[in-house]
Amino acid sequence: MSKAMMAYPDLRHPFEEKAIHPQGSATVLYQGRNVTLSEVGDGNSLLIRPDDLPGINGFVLKPQGACYADMCIPIGESLFVERNGKKWFDLTAFADxxxxxxxxxxxxxxxxxxxxxxRRQDMMVDAMAPDFEVTDREGQVVRMADLKGKKALIVTWSSW
Known part of the structure; x- marks a missing residue:
């Protein structure tokens, strides 16, 4: 093995399975954020501490349900699981x-x-593209305002 490989112990066995975090913890990817939970429940669903919910998706548990801004989702006790004397919130069941x-x-x-x-639908209700102008392949200036009331597909490309 070359000296360069010896300097990087992780590269000695690149296909060997290794845990990415300690036992009993998990990683949640949500809206470009990487949330590492130090404690999760056992099983195939994601059981989290109820206090961890706002840090993951912004929902807060209230008596009327799980609330995000002015939207509240009524939830039943079926989303709460008790294991080993601890109460967990089933995030995968909530997502379902x-x-x-x-x-x-x-x-x-x-x-x-x-x-x-x-939330995706709410974004599309009054989504308005900014007014801009581009030159088409024939040299004509096309403004977004000229397309008012029409559906338009805007395709962009970049080499980087």
Whole structure:
């Protein structure tokens, strides 16, 4: 083995499976954020401490349900699980309730959640593209304002 490889112990066995975080913890990827939870419940679903919910997706547990800004989702006791004397919140069951897609690598204890559908729809209700102008292939100036009331597909490309 070369001296350079010896300087990087992780490269000695690149295909050997290694834990990415301590046993009993997990990583949640949500909206470009990487949240590492120091403690999660056992099982194939993501069981988190109820206090960790706001740090993951911004929802706060209240008597009327799980609330985000002015939106509250009524939740039942079925989303709360008790194991080993601790009370957990089942985040994957909550995502299923909302219709929120997610993927998980259960062995690595990593979950990645997509945007909540109702929040995606809210963004599109009054989404307005800024007014701008571009020159088309024929040299004509096209302004966004000229397309008012029409659907337009804007395709961009960059070499980097």
């Amino acid at each position: 309730l909302l219709g929120q897609p997610y993927v998980a690598d259960i062995n690595a204890r990593v979950w990645s959640f997509a945007e909540i559908p109702s």
